[in-house]
Amino acid sequence: MISPKAIESFQQIHTPFYYYDLDLLRATLKEYTSHTSKHGYNAHFALKANADERVVSLIRDAGLGADCVSGNEVKLAVKYGFDPKKIVYAGVGKSDREIKDALKAGIFSFNCESVPEIKIINDFAKSMGKVANISLRINPDIDAHTHKYISTGLKENKFGISPWAFEDVYELFKTLKNIKLQGLHFHIGSQITELGVFKTMCTRIEELQKWFIDRNIAIENINCGGGLGIDYNDPDANPIPDFKNYFDIISKNLIVRPGQHVHFEPGRAIVGQCGSLITRVLYVKIGKEKKFVILDAGMNDLIRPALYQAHHGIQNLTSNKRKLIYDVVGPVCESSDCFGSKILLPTTERGDLVALRSAGAYGQVMAMKYNQRDLAKAYYSDDLLK
Numbered sequence: 001m002i003s004p005k006a007i008e009s010f011q012q013i014h015t016p017f018y019y020y021d022l023d024l025l026r027a028t029l030k031e032y033t034s035h036t037s038k039h040g041y042n043a044h045f046a047l048k049a050n051a052d053e054r055v056v057s058l059i060r061d062a063g064l065g066a067d068c069v070s071g072n073e074v075k076l077a078v079k080y081g082f083d084p085k086k087i088v089y090a091g092v093g094k095s096d097r098e099i100k101d102a103l104k105a106g107i108f109s110f111n112c113e114s115v116p117e118i119k120i121i122n123d124f125a126k127s128m129g130k131v132a133n134i135s136l137r138i139n140p141d142i143d144a145h146t147h148k149y150i151s152t153g154l155k156e157n158k159f160g161i162s163p164w165a166f167e168d169v170y171e172l173f174k175t176l177k178n179i180k181l182q183g184l185h186f187h188i189g190s191q192i193t194e195l196g197v198f199k200t201m202c203t204r205i206e207e208l209q210k211w212f213i214d215r216n217i218a219i220e221n222i223n224c225g226g227g228l229g230i231d232y233n234d235p236d237a238n239p240i241p242d243f244k245n246y247f248d249i250i251s252k253n254l255i256v257r258p259g260q261h262v263h264f265e266p267g268r269a270i271v272g273q274c275g276s277l278i279t280r281v282l283y284v285k286i287g288k289e290k291k292f293v294i295l296d297a298g299m300n301d302l303i304r305p306a307l308y309q310a311h312h313g314i315q316n317l318t319s320n321k322r323k324l325i326y327d328v329v330g331p332v333c334e335s336s337d338c339f340g341s342k343i344l345l346p347t348t349e350r351g352d353l354v355a356l357r358s359a360g361a362y363g364q365v366m367a368m369k370y371n372q373r374d375l376a377k378a379y380y381s382d383d384l385l386k
């Protein structure tokens with residue numbers, strides 16, 4: 001819920017901008033960590049979802065580590081004060097420099113996605129006189145029932161090592177002295193709302209880890225990745241995801257062996273609902289068949305609708321007049337710069353403030369300067385509601 005006081009404060013700010021409700025973030029973290037601590041699970045925040053320093057600092061202070069997918073994310077995590085022993089690093093294309101930097105930083109785990117990558121990490125670790133901790137990111141071939149662009153665990157996806165390559169990996173381990181296999185990693189997709197998918201994942205994890213256990217390879221860590229979805233349709237009814245149900249499913253279905261540690265990499269579920277993109281109406285264009293609300297925020301500020309046909313709640317913050325149907329679009333010269341069609345909104349006029357809700361994850365981090373537009377700044381409830 002965006003409070004009337006917050007809306008009043010928005011009037012003074014140059015739009016568009018990202019607004020973060022840090023109290024909601026705190027409440028989300030409290031709920032999340034109550035479950036992880038109950039089960040003794042470890043969590044690493046997926047920095048790709050949001051890299052804003054104020055947002056990430058609260059997450060770090062709540063005790064989460066960082067899940068990174070590039071060398072620069074690893075550097076940022078170190079700069080933000082995450083303990084390197086809580087940093088995990090995945091990615092199908094880690095460059096030489098990125099590997100060397102992460103080795104220097106002494107991260108907890110390289111989550112390796114191919115056989116050649118393991119060899120290269122071993123070579124660099126050897127030349128630096130180190131032993132790299134690695135986990136195998138396994139492609140479990142599971143349908144996450146989500147948008148195809150954010151599905152990662154199917155065999156046709158580029159991510160992870162497929163079970164048919166296990167023999168090669170096993171042979172390789174016998175020869176490599178500068179890597180230590182310390183875990184298995186799974187991440188099957190994002191915005192997963194059918195929780196049964198996580199049950200299937202647990203069953204598959206058990207099947208797959210047996211292959212290693214049968215060969216006397218101890219698996220100290222199981223990383224279940226991220227992926228839990230949020231309610232984009234009704235953020236005010238469900239501001240905090242159903243962590244209880246999620247962790248109940250995992251704890252009931254994941255077989256954890258003595259001495260094993262379980263890890264998670266939540267992104268969207270932690271930060272999605274605390275962020276909104278606040279924008280102003282530039283024009284209302286009345287066509288023959290449609291009425292267009294033209295915002296001063298575009299797909300360069302929030303690309304999810306254009307890229308994944310994603311729906312973000314659209315809320316006119318300053319009008320409560322009779323409701324009409326509009327197409328809500330941005331100013332960028334692309335037809336896909338559209339935030340929603342046939343949207344029921346109070347009668348909207350130039351100057352009204354509009355919120356694009358649930359934009360805390362994969363919003364600001366995916367912004368770009370297309371059309372030479374400025375990058376939207378961030379503002380925080382802690383400052384605006386003082």
Ligand code: LLP
Binds near residue numbers: 048049267268304308
């Ligand atoms: N771990 C790994 C290895 C990942 O690749 C991701 C996300 C996560 C964890 C965090 O997943 P989450 O809990 O946020 O679902 N830009 C897209 C989402 C891409 C997700 C990429 N990987 C979107 O806007 O929907």
